[in-house]
Amino acid sequence: MANFITIPDFSTELGSPDKPVPIIKITWLKKVNDAVKNGDAICELETERATLELESFYDGYILSKNDKTEVRYNDILCIVGNKGEPYTQIINDYEKSRINEKLKQPLYTIENSFETFSNRKIDLIKIIFKWLKNFSSNKKSTYSFS
The missing domain is CATH 2.40.50.100 (RNA polymerase II/Efflux pump adaptor protein, barrel-sandwich hybrid domain)
Structure with a gap:
């Protein structure tokens, strides 16, 4: 063999x-x-x-x-x-x-690696990440932080 x-x-x-x-x-x-x-x-x-x-x-x-x-x-x-x-x-x-x-093997991405941070940091990072995601996909020329 x-x-x-x-x-x-x-x-x-x-x-x-x-x-x-x-x-x-x-x-x-x-x-x-x-x-x-x-x-x-x-x-x-x-x-x-x-x-x-x-x-x-x-x-x-x-x-x-x-x-x-x-x-x-x-x-x-x-x-x-x-x-x-x-x-x-x-x-x-x-x-x-x-x-x-x-x-x-698990895929490690920004979205699923939040569990390693403390809850406060997670919330802040999620907000920033969502904003960046919207920023990159939005076709408008103006943005607001509301």
Whole structure:
């Protein structure tokens, strides 16, 4: 069965627990169709602060690898499985699950973030927000504060 290895989150190791650390460069130590065992180094991930070696978590062959110049936390790095095994479905399923997770996250807009303020500030901000909304949608050239 084909398995994927994703870009790990190095933020806690590199001292930025509040945001993922961007990967600047990937240096591959293995090629497509190379055999790998659990624990074998497959690539080096370079960040602004460090270069980290990433090991395989599976036994098998590298079926595909990510050669993009810009990668992010949780992107698929490579697929490891049996030689010649199809792997496109595992990529599609993973990408769909990532999209579904993003859709489940709440949208933070000005209108629904008022609950973080005190009641007095909420009322004032709502008034200002309504006025700005009316101001931008109103086609008249004069405005009043009544």
